Amino acid sequence: MTSPYIFIRSGIDDMKLKLGKRLKAIVDMVDRCGVAAEIGTDHGKIPVYLVENAIVQKVVASDISGPSLEKAIRLAEKAGVQEAVDFRLGDGLKVLRPGEADTIIIAGMGGDLTVHMLVEGKDIVGDAVLVLQPMKDDSLLRRCLIELGYCIVDEDLAEERDKIYTIIKAKKGHMNIKENIFLEIGPILYRKRHPLLWRYIDYKIGLMKDILRQKEDVDLAYKIREMEAMLNELKMS
Structure with a gap:
């Protein structure tokens, strides 16, 4: 006879938010931690998923667009996780206090804009782990990370709707890329033979x-x- 507890848990799991391949590859890079922040949350799917799956205790979800943030708030309320998500309207990393987040996610933006945010907000980032998904210019982003004193610790590729997206995870540390081609390709992607x-x-x-x-x-x-x-x-x- 099937346990009633197992049946109930299955029902709850079925109600959880399902992500596409790109967003799933991003959340898979996030380590369990106290506070994560997503800069430019748009629809708010990443914060909801992180809380629902107990990957983080709290998420700061920010966006420069009021309508986008309202959309994210409605999704969190529908999922019943709004108490664990702190929604903030603002530009870039300025919405955070220095060292506030253990992990910072910036996804769906150009590599040049991501670089601008990281350079401008380097004192805010502190020792946070970075999970980045640039829409273009990933080589520029890798170079910037190394110059800012980060080590790329993991990389992934996700294919969705005939597009291939790069996901980069970085932590404070030293990294030396001797051949410029690996700024384009990604040293860990090459090592993995992704x-x-x-x-x-x-x-x-x-x-x-x-x-x-x-x-x-x-x-x-x-x-x-x-x-x-x-x-x-x-x-x-």
Whole structure:
């Protein structure tokens, strides 16, 4: 006979928020901690998931858009986790007190904007673990992290709706990337031989060739050759 307790738990689990592949890859990078912060929460799915699954005790969810924040508040209320989510309207990391968050998530923004936030808010971040999902310019973001004194400790790729997204996890520490190609590709993605990596490199090569067709760039042409060599290596391994 099925235990009534197991039946009830199953019903509760079925009601929990389900995430797409991109957002699930992001939350999978978050360690269990006291306080996480999501900057630019938009729909609020990440904070709700983190609380529902007891990954964090509290989430600071911020957005520069009032309507987006209202949408996130409604989702948290529907899930019954609003008491554990602190909603804040504001720009970037300015919504946080220095050292307030154990983990800071910035997802769905350009790499250049993420870099701007991290540089501008470096005193606010403190020793927080960073979980970042840039929509573009991930090489710029990796370079910035190293210059700011971070070590990239994990990376992942997620495919959703014919797009491949990069997720980067970083902690305070020293990291030396000797070859610039690994700023583009991601040293941990390469070390893992991530199953989506060769397709992601192929996509990046396509973008670079589009740029090269518009203007001559010796450095870019060299980078393309490097990436093509690595792509052939991955396909053969």
